Amino acid sequence: MEEHQGDRAAPHPDLALLLSTSGSTGQGKGVRLSASAVHANAASIADFLRITATDRAALILPLHYSYGLSVLHSHLAQGASLWLSNASVLDEGFGAALAASGATSLAGVPHHFRLLEGAGLGEALPPALKLMTVAGGAMEAAQVRRWAGRMARRGGRFIAMYGQTEAVARIAWLPMDRVGDHAGAIGVAIPGGELALRDEQGREIASAVAEGELLYRGPNVMMGYAEDHRDLGRGAEVEALATGDLAQRDAERIYRITGRLSRMSKIAGIRIGHDALERALAAEGVEVAVWGDDRRIVVAARGPGRGLADRAGQGPCRPGRAGGRHRAGPLRDRLLRGVSAAALGQDRLPGAAPAGGAPVGAGGARGVRSRLSRPSRSARRTASRASAATLCAMWN
Structure with missing residues (x-):
């Protein structure tokens, strides 16, 4: 065991969770999250995904990943259950195990959906599966339409989402009825949150149709970053989260990510x-x-x-x-x-x-x-x- 000597720092009483992220600079750092932020994001996700106690999520995402952890939190908050799988979606028997689990929802990143297609499961999903969600990266508009159409034909839903660890997990979502004209967009803010844009001078843009850096405000915004142990004792320091992403807002107030400030x-x-x-x-x-x-x-x-x-x-x-x-x-x-x-x-x-x-x-x-x-x-x-x-x- 390696022992580190240094000044001790008591964690702030609001601090409940520390997750790792590269942040907007690409340098690793900790994201300080309060218990109220974690709870607020779980409640908001459960709201727009309409999670109930009768649901069961197929959890194939790691729990050290904010997206995977949010699946756990949002379902447990509603008294729902989870099926934990260590198998890859490409493993022989995954489809049968998924069906046997009784899972009603499956959350994945875009790569998972490509793997499902490759394994022939795109058209062979279990009947009980009524909700599929994607986040953790941009999915091509054509793929969003394909999966949304596939789920609609079986009476289910496909929800594309956008988030950052700095907001616990989720920031925006695209309702199914907006997929036709807005596939590829991140959509609207999650319940309880607010999206905005700012220009190069840091001023918020008031016009309805606009473009600039995406800002997010909501009860799930992080307390701040932690780069060493002393930062764990700091309180909340962030009111509006500057995502580092560039976005467009259209006349219907639908947001679409177009790039990164750092790129x-x-x-x-x-x-x-x-x-x-x-x-x-x-x-x-x-x-x-x-x-x-x-x-x-x-x-x-x-x-x-x-x-x-x-x-x-x-x-x-x-x-x-x-x-x-x-x-x-x-x-x-x-x-x-x-x-x-x-x-x-x-x-x-x-x-x-x-x-x-x-x-x-x-x-x-x-x-x-x-x-x-x-x-x-x-x-x-x-x-x-x-x-x-x-x-x-x-x-x-």
Whole structure:
């Protein structure tokens, strides 16, 4: 046994749980959670998932993981039961064991649902299973629709959720009746919580349709972080949780995550989201990894290094005939349209305004497809003139 010498610090009386997380900086630290926060999150989850004492959860998530622990807490709080399984969903006999358990719900991360599909259980779920939930990472919109449709056909529900350890577990959820138009979104705040957005200056954004860093307020927000034993004696220090995630809010007040603040570059005044680049290039059928800083963006792609550059169009950007406009290849043209929209205040988020043309590394990716809503024709022309020259300079 290793013994550590040092000053003793009495834990704060409100401190009930310490969970580990990488936090927004990527450095490991402890999350200090009060008993009231744990209770509030369990009650809120039980509320929107409609958990009752007759339910039984299939718990395949580890209990040191905030998502798995929240399944335990939310069910025990309602007097429900749990089936604990150490088996992988790929293990032979998992489907039969799940059916024999009498479980009415199953919670997993997106990878679990891919494994269920691979094991042939997607269309062979036990009749008693009426609720499936996913969290712990973004699930593709098409997969959300597929699983929601599958559960709806059997009279059940599929609920996509979003959370962070800093809020015990859950922050938002997407009701089933919103999946059709909003698959891939995180949805709305959990009962008792509130979502908001703030701009680069830290000011909350009041407009209904907006984008910025996602904030969360609610009784389940952490007391604060702990980086050494002395921090365990500190009281509550966080009123609004800055998630570090970038999000859009639409006219129906549905929220959608578009990237991370830490995964962003700003080159020649243009904000470029690494997550958005990866998603947009994936939509082009190219598997990539994107990283970078404010000097360059690196795109690593599978396959021939020149493939993406060739698809972006041959030759440098060149001036057009009127107004000093610039022309580009097909893929570059989509890029210019996207940045023009961003210049007009459409999708200003780095994660929502795919851009390119900065110096690149492996893979040679030079452009992405714009996923932005389009402004008016005259506004597009005005913004194009302002942004095309900058982009072409970056390109070359």
